[in-house]
Amino acid sequence: MIVLKFGGTSVGSVENFRKVAGIINDVKEPKIVVLSAMSGVTNTLVKLIENLESGDTNNALVQINALNEKYIEVARDLLDDDNGFYKAQVFLNKHHQQLLSMVTEKFTTTVERIIMAEGELVSTNLFQLFMEEHSDSVLLSALDFMQIDKYGEPNTNVIQDRLSKILANHLSKDTFITQGFICRNEKGEIDNLKRGGSDYSASLIGSAVNAKQIQIWTDIDGMHNNDPRYVDQTFSVQEISFHEAAELAYFGAKILHPQSIIPAQEKNIPVLLKNTFKPECKGTLIHNKARSEKIRAIAAKDNITAIKIKSYRMLMAYGFLKKVFEVFEQNKTSIDMITTSEVAISLTIDNTSRLNEITRDLQGFGNIEIDSELSIICIAGDLAQNNKGITSAIFNGLKDIPVRMISYGGSNYNLSFLVKTSDKIAVLNILNQGLFPELKTENALYV
Ligand code: ASP
Ligand code: MG
16 A cells, blocks of 8 residues: 655645646555645635634635635536536535534634634545546545544554554555545544644554555655755755654754654655656655665754853752753743753753743743844754764864854764854855765865
């Protein structure tokens, strides 16, 4: 079994729906196709929810009707067969009526979650009607097998059990379509795996059926060795290990939801990142057997705030760090990078919504300094300490750039450092020129 997941832009228009169908039909093995909502739809649903919550029924009605018109137009263009279009109209009308009924209903989080699920339910139903005109596919409702527990975590045993029973009812079929993102919670209500959760769905489904491969189709050629928005000569990385992908996903290589590869990694299922609009591009394969590279890729994360706590009480004391970390725990703020000296600790956060409370709670610990507008630069690769020369190559190139913090040795796959965001583009370019032998540049510092 192969799992193919297509993101919002891949199903963003009639033309793209057709492209997706072409890609699926080229896969000559049994497959489960996981779709996101059409691009922009989930954002519209979020706005609709905001309007319902604030009681702005006029705007809510405008949004609901506009969405319905858009869908009818898509169905009309997509479906050649009158019967298919009729079925689409019946389906769309039911969903339109459901949304309209929510305008008068009392707004609750249950209503909110039902609305959030609409995007994926509609995209998959339209796509199934289109597929029915050409080939033989089965639409599976993710609500029949995707299950989260009371902590919002996927219940993998239940998912596996239910999905295998459902598939066993369709032994003669080999193409299944289902929704990403949506699920049921422990109360049996409609729920979701949080924004961007369709990748996670694909990975959970792949793990549940022990898929041979999970393919994530988006609108870029896989993972790049550097950020193409700021650096000219980037290339897509052909293969990468799960460890490296996990480091990079967090640091802003936004192609994958960071959590989403965990189920695939646990079962050792390769994940292939592909471009729907350039299927001929090889893409990036994330797997355990990736040939090791000293430097695989570079990524940056902005909006970082550094907090330094300096205290002579820390010298040779125990339990100091625990108390500092408790402040962050109490303020529900996660820490990204940490460095310590004997008498000081520096750490970074990206969520500053409780910075005032954190600063207040840290007062008793020593002298506090806060710096903002910083960026973390993450270098991923096989950076084990016996790979000599890597750190000198990196920092030689950066001799004119002030570096605020360095973190190395946390894992063998990551070296991160903190710079002013105003230096970020220069840093990304210097490192790109220096660290990738593939580019054969004049400023090479190859390690
Ligand atoms: N449609 C959902 C979102 O935009 C889930 C996804 O596309 O991954 O967040
Ligand atoms: Mg998406």
